[in-house]
Amino acid sequence: MGGNKILLVDDEQDILDLVSYNLKKEGFEVYTALNGRTAIEVAEKALPDLIILDVMMPEMDGMETCAQLREHPNLSKTLIAFLTARGEDYSQIAGFDAGADDYITKPIKPRVLISRVKALLRRLESDKLDAKTASLHGISIDKDRYVVLKDGEELNLPKKEFELLALLLSQPGRVYTREVILSSVWGNDVVVGDRTIDVHIRKLREKLGDEYFKTVKGVGYKFET
């Protein structure tokens, strides 16, 4: 998870030091700037994944900086989090909906900050993945039409096979236990044996390729590339 670049912008050196220390401890690559102007310069070169921006700064405030960053072609999609003092007048901040991705309130609690930063970056990662996976593993389903697309080829699966695939595909990578699979695909009242699932998994493997369906012994199955 380490290695993400974060740009930290605040006019108080103390805040920079505190936050910087904590972020580095977590393995992040940290850049700092004391004002909006240098922030933009640094951002252009470092291309950070996340910019944490103090709202209240002399000269160019956080919102103004944010707006300029959004103008920049290479930075328009960078995550931006605002640092605001609790009780600050939100109306003007949010009213200027410059597209901040999160708000972090001072006083800063390191552990809170870290978890928020991680949450934001997770979002970034999953967005990236989402864009890729659709085309990467070449398998997608169309629940409306009850059709599976593999490398552009349409494929008609029987009901149970389709629903099982749909379940696994709904959260690629996540392991679904037999219990969950049964209640989700077969329903809570229906009683069928565990081998039934195996057989359907086998059929999916036959039709879509062995490599996608991974067994986690003692736990369940997952869809993975």
Next chain:
Amino acid sequence: MGGNKILLVDDEQDILDLVSYNLKKEGFEVYTALNGRTAIEVAEKALPDLIILDVMMPEMDGMETCAQLREHPNLSKTLIAFLTARGEDYSQIAGFDAGADDYITKPIKPRVLISRVKALLRRLESDKLDAKTASLHGISIDKDRYVVLKDGEELNLPKKEFELLALLLSQPGRVYTREVILSSVWGNDVVVGDRTIDVHIRKLREKLGDEYFKTVKGVGYKFET
């Protein structure tokens, strides 16, 4: 993202209508209450994800309501946002740190409100995620995917090894006695010898590195860096 439940509490029907309309338009399920007492009643039944609470209300004000909500076992972790009039005396609000998760100032601007609400709920979602993943210094586990990440490398551990690691990692540094480990990983009714634990610890050491797993003689094991 739709489907989140929001409880809106304000003594002015106009405000309820305005905000309610806007939230519903975004696909949220909205409940309303005109005072603190009914707010608690509704909250108990609906279990909302977020409660927006006017600070200034007759009888029971927002802070008092908030405090009572926090007492309630099923609602103690619900997100709470305070509605405050601009220029209101923040000191008494913040001083009474009842654990509000955000402050929204009146007059309410719909677009602002929506973006704040969405930001809050996003936080909720990622906090839920946090519970499922634990990480420490290059080693992290993903319970959903049943995968261990070491320096970015994916690692598949067998069930017991994974669960043992998950336990130790759940409170890094804390020593887990053999007794606790057995009841947690193996269950209370299963009877296995103590050496079994050693062997699993050994395998974890092999796969993840000796240094992480510290033996505390006569007590148990702990995960440490």
Next chain:
DNA sequence: CTATGTATTAAGACTGCGTTAACCATTTCT
């Protein structure tokens, strides 16, 4: 030095999965 607790192996037991084939159930075709 001894007692106690832990580390390390290797071997065997065990569990749970994969696979096939046969058997119903349901739908479709003639």
Next chain:
DNA sequence: AGAAATGGTTAACGCAGTCTTAATACATAG
């Protein structure tokens, strides 16, 4: 309707990987 095809479920058996044990070697505290 009867036949045929398709889909769903189960049972049986083999197999691989996982778990546990037991035996022995090692470490540390007293």
